[in-house]
Amino acid sequence: MSVKIGNIDLGPFPLLLAPMEDVSDPPFRFVCKQNGADLMYTEFISSEGLIRDAAKSKQKLDVFEYERPVGIQIFGGDIDHMREATEIAAQAGPDLIDINYGCPVKAVVCKGAGSSLLQDIPKMVKMTAEVVKATSLPVTVKTRLGWDDTTKNVYEVAERLQDVGIQALSIHGRTRAQLYKGQADWSLIREVKRNPRIRIPIFGNGDVDSPEKAAAWRMEYEIDGIMIGRAAIGYPWIFREVKHFFATGERLAGPTLQERIEACRTHLDKSIQWKGERTGILEMRRHYANYFKGLPDFKPYRMKLVSELNLATIYQLLDDISGSYANNCTLLQPV
Structure with missing residues (x-):
């Protein structure tokens, strides 16, 4: 069965390009699309920058026909500003709007944005509801397992965000405290997917860097698709290699x-x-x-x-x- 976000048909098991600051701009997205990425996102865009008409933020809104389906990802700590930013982003013509609740960078967290919201689930839910109401486009979310090892609350987050209208959830298998260190733990992502209340697609993210790992984790963790980030930097062929391995069970030769x-x-x-x-x-x-x-x-x-x-x-x-x-x-x- 195809995985769908709203009316967007992504095929039976989509591979997503993760939004990455200073990486996933339109030129990089072009070469990833050429090599099989099924859904891509812009770099994350500050809601404050959008409502203040900052040139750098506005330029990140650029999306092109060749990359569809494509989502614009926004972040911020103020609910009203996130609603306004959603309206601005929607005018740029993406296929969906994504909210970043996963960025662990201190400069973002200190402003009450990104993974900071994992410490305030009621505010996260209210913010998400306002974003959903502000646009007719599908709204998705990218987040982490929780703030730290003592507060892994993504199971609750998934239920509550689904209840206010998000149409897909991407989960990075680390807490905010881990940053990008250690190994990603996908076991809680599987628990979210197995939750009988969850009806939306669940995508796994974190440490997928080979076709073999993608195939193994697809089966082991039962997700609806895989989001690939750092492994695609300078190596957009990762998408075609994973798809080839899925189809044949054999590793495709690397790029010449x-x-x-x-x-x-x-x-x-x-x-x-x-x-x-x-x-x-x-x-x-x-x-x-x-x-x-x-x-x-x-x-x-x-x-x-x-x-x-x-x-x-x-x-x-x-x-x-x-x-x-x-x-x-x-x-x-x-x-």
Whole structure:
């Protein structure tokens, strides 16, 4: 059976690209969509920034036809401002609105936003209800297991947020206190999914970094889909590899050197189209090391790529990489 969020049909077991600050912008989403991501989200967007018309926040609202279905994710600590931000975000034309109740970063938590709301479930419920009422689009939520090991309350959170109208829930298998350390624990995600009261799709997130793990956890934890974050950075092929493994039980060969170069070039081109040449080049710098991870002695090329501002020279460097490593095809798989 297909998994649906409202009227959005995601197929039988969707793979979602997690919203990641400074990563999941439209250029990155483009290469992930090319490789099989079924649902993607914008970087999280501040409700305060939206209602104050901040340029950076407004630009994050950009969504494109090629990436549908796509959700806009918002965060904030003020209920009225979250309602206003929902109305603004909906005008940008996404397929759904997602609320971030999972970000563990101190600067977000200190403003009463993100995972901070896991300490105030009544406020979280009220905020969610207001967001749902503010739009005709489906509303989804991304959260964590709880604030810390003594307050793992996602079971209650799932019930109460479903009751006020959310249409899907993504759960990261860590508490806020864990940040991104240790191992993600999906056992409580399975308990949420098994709850007979829960009717909405439940997506698991955290530490899925290989096709084998995705297949094993799909069966073990009984979720409706998997959200992949860090494993996709510089490696958008994770989506196609997982799907191939689901279909055949066999591991698909990793991307060739030429595929890595072409994905990197496409990412760069989309970055320039979106933000202009100078900014596009600067923002691409954070991605080069990831695209070419595993290439021996790559540091000299990386240093040139992250210091060059001339687009023609960057293209030439990518061509040089192709020539230099043409006979060295033993690229490492992601770890």
